[in-house]
Amino acid sequence: MLTIGKLAQDTGVKVPTIRYYEQIGLLPEPGRSAGNQRLYGQGQLERLRFIRHARDLGFPLEAIRDLLSLSDRPDQPCAAADGIARAQLDAVRARIRRLKALEGELERMVAQCAHGTIRDCRVIEVLGDHALCAQDHPAAAG
Amino acid sequence: MLTIGKLAQDTGVKVPTIRYYEQIGLLPEPGRSAGNQRLYGQGQLERLRFIRHARDLGFPLEAIRDLLSLSDRPDQPCAAADGIARAQLDAVRARIRRLKALEGELERMVAQCAHGTIRDCRVIEVLGDHALCAQDHPAAAG
DNA sequence: CCTAATCTCTCTAGTAACTATAGCTTCAAG
C-alpha cells in the first residue's frame, strides 16, 4: 500500500493533482489508514500512470475519462479508443499548422526590427495593423 | 462614436470580451451615453485592433499590456518590444517542437491499432505503459 | 517515550482568458 506522497513519486503526478483527480472522479476514492490518510494499491498506481501518460500526450481529461472507461471493457471493439486517439492526433496537427503560421509572422516581425525607437518599431507597427502581415495568419487558439 | 456592438463588429472581438478587457484594465473606461451605454472613439478602436492582433499571434495579455504601454512612449528604444516579440517567437517554436514529438507518438499509436477489441488495443496499451513509446516524448503543456 | 520534522488532511481561492447566464434597461424601427 502506498501513501499519496509515494504514489506521487512513483507516477510523477503531484500530490494535490492526485487529490484533484479523485475529486473530479477520475480516480476512485482509495481506502484510508486508521489516521484517515489515503492508501493506494497497484491498480490505482497503474490507473494514474495511464492518466499521466495520456495527459503528457495532450489528451484532455474528458477524453481520458472515456479511454479509462473503455479500458475497463476489454471485450468491446476498440474503434472508440481509436477514434479518440485520432481526434487527438488531428487536434495536434491543427495546432502545429496554426503555430507554424504564427512562427512565420513573428519571424518576419522580429527580423524587420531596426532596433531604433518605438516610433519606428516594426513590431509595434505590425501589431497595430494586420494588413501589414505577410499572409492572413489564423488566430492562435491555444 | 461607436457602441460596443459596433466596436465588436469592427474588430472581431466579442462584446463580453471587450467588457472583460476593460475590467482588467487593458482598455480604458470609455465615455457613456445618456442612457449609460459605452461609447468608443477611434483611439479605442485602434487599441482594440492592436490587442486583437497580438492575441491572434498568441501573445499573452500581460505581454500585450507591456506592448501597449511601450507604444505610448514613441521616443523610447524599441529593444523591449523586440524582446517581447522574440520571447513569443521562442515560445511558439518550443510548442511546435513539443507538438511534433506528440504527433509522432500519436501516429505510431494509431497506425498500430488492429481494430480488434480493447483487450488487444495498442492505443490503450501504449497509454498504460510509457516504456512502449518510441522516444521519450515530453509533456504536452498546452 | 518524547520531540521535531515531515506528511497528510480539508477547504478555499487563484491562475489564463474568456464564455454563459439571469434579470434588468435602453435604443431604433415601424
Add this chain to the structure above:
DNA sequence: CTTGAAGCTATAGTTACTAGAGAGATTAGG
C-alpha cells in the same frame, strides 16, 4: 407606441491544475 434587438451589471462556469491556511498523522532520532 410597441416590440425586438442590443446594452447593462453581476455572478458563475470553463480547463487543469496550483497555492495557501491551519490542523492532524506519522516517522526518525535521541
